[in-house]
Each structure stands twice: as C-alpha cells, then as structure tokens.
Amino acid sequence: MxxxxxxxxxxxxxxxxxxxxxxxxxxxxxxxxxxxxxxxxxxxxxxxxxxxxxxxxxxxxxxxxxxxxxxxxxxxxxxxxxxxxxxxxxxxxxxxxxxxxxxxxxxxxxxxxxxxxxxxxxxxxxxxxxxxxxxxxxxxxxxxxxxxxxxxxxxxxxxxxxxxxxxxxxxxxxxxxxxxxxxxxxxxxxxxxxxxxDHFLGKEIVQNPFALRFANGIFEPVWNRNYIDHVQITAAETLGMEGRGGYYETAGAMRDMVQNHLLQLCALVAIEPPAEWNARVVRDEKVKVLRSVRKINPGEVKRDAVRGQYVADSTSGESAPGYREEEKVAAGSLVETYAALKLHIDNQRWAGVPFTCARANVWRSTPQRSSSNSSPRRTRRG
Ligand SMILES: NC(=O)c1ccc[n+]([C@@H]2O[C@H](COP(=O)([O-])OP(=O)(O)OC[C@H]3O[C@@H](n4cnc5c(N)ncnc54)[C@H](OP(=O)(O)O)[C@@H]3O)[C@@H](O)[C@H]2O)c1
CATH class of the missing domain: 3.40.50.720 (NAD(P)-binding Rossmann-like Domain)
Incomplete structure (x- = not known):
C-alpha cells in the first residue's frame, strides 16, 4: 500500500x-x-x-x-x-x-x-x-x-x-x-x-510507558512484583458533561473508559516484551495479560469495584452542577461518573501486585482558572 x-x-x-x-x-x-x-x-x-x-x-x-x-x-x-x-x-x-x-x-x-x-x-x-x-x-x-x-x-x-x-x-x-x-x-x-x-492508544502519554520501559535498561529489571508494590492507572478529567449527558446516560464511566481504554493501558503496562514490534504480536501479548486477570466473583464486587457520581459543589467558590443537574440526564440517574476496579494479574511477573484502574469525571475546569487550581467535586458513592 x-x-x-x-x-x-x-x-x-x-x-x-x-x-x-x-x-x-x-x-x-x-x-x-x-x-x-x-x-x-x-x-x-x-x-x-x-x-x-x-x-x-x-x-x-x-x-x-x-x-x-x-x-x-x-x-x-x-x-x-x-x-x-x-x-x-x-x-x-x-x-x-x-x-x-x-x-x-x-x-x-x-x-x-x-x-x-x-x-x-x-x-x-x-x-x-x-x-x-x-x-x-x-x-x-x-x-x-x-x-x-x-x-x-x-x-x-x-x-x-x-x-x-x-x-x-x-x-x-x-x-x-x-x-x-x-x-x-x-x-x-x-x-x-x-x-x-481505540484512539486513546495513540496518545503520547499512553505510548510513553512503552518507551520508558523498553528503551531504558534501568527499568526492565525492576518492572515486576519484586520491586513494584501496586500500579495505579487513573484517567481524571477536568470536565463535567459538556453536553454529553445524553450519551453518558447510555454508557457511564465503566463502559466509556474503563473496559476499553484503561484495560488497554493496564495490558500495556503489564505486557511481556513482545518478540517482534508488530501489531499482531503486541496484540497477542496484550491478550495474554488480559487472560491472566483474575475474575471478580459476585461476592468480591463490593471489595474490588467502586462506582460514584459527582454531586453539586461550590466549595471552590464557584458553583458546579451535579451530574443529575446536567442537560439530558435523568433526575434520579444512577449512572456512574466515577468507576474504579482493582485487578489482580495472576502471572509470574505480577502475582500479588494490585492494579487499580480508575476513571474520574469529578473535577470541573473553567476558562477563568487553570485545572491545577480547581477543586475536586464531591462524589456520591455507589
Ligand atoms: N465524540 C467522541 O469523542 C468519540 C470518541 C470515541 C468514540 N466515539 C464513538 O464514535 C461514534 C460517533 O460519536 P459522535 O460523538 O460523533 O456521535 P454523535 O455526534 O452523537 O453522532 C454522529 C452522527 O450520527 C448521526 N446520529 C446520531 N444519533 C443518531 C440516531 N439515533 N440515529 C441515526 N443517526 C444518528 C448524526 O448524524 P445525522 O443525524 O446527520 O445522520 C450524528 O451527527 C459513537 O459510536 C461514539 O460512541 C466518539
């Protein structure tokens, strides 16, 4: 081609x-x-x-x-x-x-x-x-x-x-x-x-761990359970719904971000060095990681999964609506805007190292103030 x-x-x-x-x-x-x-x-x-x-x-x-x-x-x-x-x-x-x-x-x-x-x-x-x-x-x-x-x-x-x-x-x-x-x-x-x-995988910040790990002789020897206590992967956005309430009502944070983008990222962090740098081999190695993820049984959901929803907040001196007040969102909506999963990868490299994948739509950005100054919204836990 x-x-x-x-x-x-x-x-x-x-x-x-x-x-x-x-x-x-x-x-x-x-x-x-x-x-x-x-x-x-x-x-x-x-x-x-x-x-x-x-x-x-x-x-x-x-x-x-x-x-x-x-x-x-x-x-x-x-x-x-x-x-x-x-x-x-x-x-x-x-x-x-x-x-x-x-x-x-x-x-x-x-x-x-x-x-x-x-x-x-x-x-x-x-x-x-x-x-x-x-x-x-x-x-x-x-x-x-x-x-x-x-x-x-x-x-x-x-x-x-x-x-x-x-x-x-x-x-x-x-x-x-x-x-x-x-x-x-x-x-x-x-x-x-x-x-x-998955356009998320094209982002520079997502590709960085690959370069960090495989292009640096100092990292690969410590990239394992002997040196790493736990891994946190968090996608926190300084955004409310910005007109996407209708879509979010059908999706929620778990479907929108966690099961796709964050699991992909988790697989990339945990991956074994691929024998070749081509799409098929990298894909196969990612699948091996995902197959090693321990299933969360129904009785363990409360322990290993969290869902939340942001509520109205004005502690930063500026009022931000709660999720249920956003456009096209049902008044009693139970859709989650925060979702986190604790995963265990049962293989030799990662046994005993929990991976936490979290998606948070809990902060608000405003044009007048940089996101670093913005305050986290309060979240309703579910
Ligand atoms: N927006 C993003 O950043 C983003 C990111 C990742 C993935 N996606 C996915 O990419 C796809 C498109 O996303 P989008 O945000 O562009 O969606 P969208 O703006 O809601 O829809 C795209 C177009 O589809 C048509 N459409 C919408 N609702 C329809 C309906 N009920 N029946 C028939 N046609 C309908 C509309 O065009 P006409 O009415 O002119 O036909 C609309 O302009 C979705 O599957 C979305 O989940 C979006």
Missing part, C-alpha cells in the same frame, strides 16, 4: 483511496477525524487523488459541508495556510441520506460516486469506511454496503481493490452484543479488513 518515498517522521504517503465518513455531521467526525485527515494532507501524506465523502442524514450541500468542516478544521488543527485548506476542501463532498430503513438511495449514490472517482487512479476501488455513528448503526451500514457490493466478500472477488472499515468504540454494549456484531462481520467481511480503533 505504501508507494511514495515521501516520508514524514517514519510515515509514507499512501496510494489513492476514498474515505467514506458515516456520521459526518457528528462530533467525532468534526472534532477528530476530519482535522486528523487535514493534518495528513498538509504534510503531503495523502495521494493527490485521495477523496473524502461525508455521509449523514443532515441535509447539506457539498459546499455547506465544506464550510462546516473548514470551521472544525481551523478550530482543531490550527489555522494552517489557506492554500492547504483550499486544496483539501476540493477533495471533500457529501451525501445526505439515510443509513438504514426503506430509502437506501444513499448507497446507490455512493456507488455512482465511486464510479466517477475511478478514472484510472484507483481512488474509487480502494475504499475506507469510517463509522462515526452511534454503534447501533454499525451492523445495518455494513450490511447495506455488503448487499450493494460496495464492500465485503462480493466486492472483493469482483474487483481489484479493497474495502476496509474503521470502527470506534463502543463495540457492542456487553459481551453478547459484541459477539453478535463480530459474528455478523465475520459473515461478510475479512477480519483483516476490520480496524477496531
């Missing part, structure tokens, strides 16, 4: 392809995905034939979509030069359409766009589908793309090219729904074409 010698910090520009962004009118698309793609474009890491097609139900013309993305890009990626934006904007287009239901015209329109894009560059047959929609739509969207032969086994066998999927968390709501989604995917798609993304 890498063809161009143009390098940027170890990355190379890739072949022409088209990224279809489902949920393009949403928060993730505007705050993260499009600004990230713009940064790649600005560094010359996208093929000149790269195209991005936004897809969502909101009614917008191509031009309105570009205007909205311009605002988002300038806010998130920095102003950059106008030339880079103009060049990037010309690669964007938009399809306003339903994801599911009776009216599936959007998929027919997508097929037409791929045809017109093809023009010998390959941009129309090399496809990345980014699903930035609520997770309940992952299955239906993938099914419709497969039925329309725009992706999946039928597409792969008919064309030269590929169709890959990027799925963000949450992947299902529980074990049963995650299994069901995996089964549906396996039915029509190759596993190698599915990228289940």
């Amino acid at each position: 890498i063809t161009d010698a143009k390098q940027h910090r170890g990355f190379a520009a890739v072949n022409a392809c088209t990224l279809v962004l489902f949920g393009a009118s949403g928060d993730l698309a505007q705050r993260m995905v499009v600004p990230a793609i713009f940064r790649l474009a600005r560094r010359g890491l996208l093929s000149p034939e790269f195209r991005l097609i936004g897809y969502a139900r909101s009614k917008m013309t191509d031009e309105e979509f570009r205007r909205r993305m311009r605002k988002a890009v300038l806010r998130e990626a920095g102003a950059g030069d106008e030339g880079a934006w103009t060049d990037f904007a010309a690669r964007l287009s938009y399809i306003p359409a339903e994801y599911d239901g009776y009216d599936l015209q959007g998929y027919a329109e997508l097929a037409r766009r791929f045809e017109t894009l093809d023009g010998g560059t390959g941009a129309g047959v090399r496809r990345v589908f980014y699903l930035a929609t609520p997770p309940a739509l992952f299955g239906p969207i993938m099914k419709h793309l497969n039925d329309a032969k725009l992706a999946g086994h039928a597409y792969q066998s008919a064309k030269e090219g590929w169709a890959r999927f990027i799925l963000e968390k949450p992947f299902g709501r529980d074990r049963a729904s995650a299994h069901a989604l995996n089964t549906d995917i396996a039915h029509s798609f190759d596993e190698d074409d599915i990228y289940r993304i």
